[in-house]
Structures are given as C-alpha cells and as structure tokens.
Amino acid sequence: MVQYGSWQEKLNYLDGELQKRENNYFFFFIADQNGDYSTTIERAAGNISDRNYFNQVLNGKTVISEPVISKSTDKPIIVIASPIAAENLSLLGATIEIKDLSSYINRYTSNKEGIYSFLINGQGNIVAHPDQKNLNSHLFYNYSSFFDYEYNFIKNIIHKEQGNLTFRENEKEKHAFYQTIPGTESWKEKNYISVRLESMILRSLMTVLAMMQGIKF
Structure with missing residues (x-):
C-alpha cells in the first residue's frame, strides 16, 4: 500500500499502522521528491526539502535525524526516514517526540x-x-x-x-x-x-x- 497506493490510501494505511503501535510514534509522514509532505495528522503539511536528512534519504539511506522542531506541530522531535522502495525520490518517515524518547529508553x-x-x-x-x-x-x-x-x-x-x-x-x-x-x-x-x-x-x-x-x- 505504501509503495503503490494514492497519497490518501497511503496515509490511511499509515494511520492504521500508527494506531497499532501503542503510541510509540508521534506521527508518520510521506514526502515527495520536492519535499512536499503530508502526515497522519495533517494533509499538505508543508515542505521538508531543507532538512539535513532529506537528500540522504532520497539517495537511498535510512536516517535517524538530529532533533528538529516539527514544521507541522512546532514540537521537538526526531525523525526516522527511509526511501519508499518502489518509488524513486520519495520517502516515508516516522517521528518521536523528544519528551517521549526518554520514557521509551x-x-x-x-x-x-x-x-x-x-x-x-x-x-x-x-x-x-x-x-x-x-x-x-x-x-x-x-x-x-x-x-x-x-x-x-x-x-x-x-x-x-x-x-x-x-x-x-x-x-x-x-x-x-x-x-x-x-x-x-x-x-x-x-x-x-x-x-x-x-x-x-x-x-x-x-x-x-x-x-x-x-x-x-
């Protein structure tokens, strides 16, 4: 579904996956090759092309980012992002709020x-x-x-x-x-x-x- 569905189908699928994971993650998101992204919280949430991890992921690398302020929620988060295998120049990301990270570890x-x-x-x-x-x-x-x-x-x-x-x-x-x-x-x-x-x-x-x-x- 993440590889081949429409944007809305992908987000619906990710929202279901988010609910299964006992609040380990803040939200999931998908970004296109231009950096425009939508999240399981907000459709058309903004652009992340200026993030340090963005080009690394488009070049095929899975990245755990340094802490950043979320552009869609203004909360401190880390991002775990990977390229979407079936589509070149697009990525799938998961976020964890910093305040939850300490509780997790x-x-x-x-x-x-x-x-x-x-x-x-x-x-x-x-x-x-x-x-x-x-x-x-x-x-x-x-x-x-x-x-x-x-x-x-x-x-x-x-x-x-x-x-x-x-x-x-x-x-x-x-x-x-x-x-x-x-x-x-x-x-x-x-x-x-x-x-x-x-x-x-x-x-x-x-x-x-x-x-x-x-x-x-």
Whole structure:
C-alpha cells in the first residue's frame, strides 16, 4: 500500500499502522521528491526539502535525524526516514517526540534506585534524559543541566563506540555503560546503575540497547 497506493490510501494505511503501535510514534509522514509532505495528522503539511536528512534519504539511506522542531506541530522531535522502495525520490518517515524518547529508553529502569538511561548526540549534547523538563523550542541540554559533579564523562566517551565507566556520585560507587546507536550521527545511549544492583538489571539494560538498535517503523 505504501509503495503503490494514492497519497490518501497511503496515509490511511499509515494511520492504521500508527494506531497499532501503542503510541510509540508521534506521527508518520510521506514526502515527495520536492519535499512536499503530508502526515497522519495533517494533509499538505508543508515542505521538508531543507532538512539535513532529506537528500540522504532520497539517495537511498535510512536516517535517524538530529532533533528538529516539527514544521507541522512546532514540537521537538526526531525523525526516522527511509526511501519508499518502489518509488524513486520519495520517502516515508516516522517521528518521536523528544519528551517521549526518554520514557521509551527508560522502560526497564528505575530512577528512584539511581538506575536510568539517557541519550547524547555526537557533539556531546544531551538529547533525552529522565529528568528533563518541557523542552519547548530547545532541542538539547548541556552537561551541567543534570550533573553537578566534576567528572565530565562525556569528554571521555564521545569518540568511542562502546564501553563502561566506574565512578563515585554522592559517595556511592556507580557503573555506567554506553553504546553507539547504529544509524545515528554517533548518538550514544548511556545507562547508570549502582554497583550493588548491577547483576539484577544487566539483562534489562541489554534489552533496552537491543530495542534502540532495532528501532523500525
């Protein structure tokens, strides 16, 4: 249907798929080769030809974008976009609100126990964190927004694919695991756990990583 139907048929199909996915996504959209796009919220929503991911997708690449402000809703989102296989120069996209992204990656963690996950991009900006407030028009937070201790781990991990750290926070020893998310511009998911809880939740953390690496629409 997405490959061969009319625009309205495609959007009706995508709207049905959106309803099946338990609100994991904000909306789906389809764009033509000129960048004109329609969403499952709004027909003829605008033009995205100036988005950095647009030409990459038209050249055959599936892209997870940096956070952007949605042109149709004015909300901070990320976009996951792929070319439509049967049609050259058109794309299918899915969006996730930034405010929902942290909830998604923290589905199996417990912030009350000091166990949580967050995302940083390739420039070291924090994209999603469980303590973030309403982003409004702001796409990122910096390190000092969440961490007041001197050890700035971001500088140590930004150019590494994966690894782990051990450090002390508020006189408690903690472990942190991080891994680059495939398909992104060196985004990293970082998971904090206290040492005493490490064996209890390691399996859940690996599940979170697998979910983020396997994200599809």
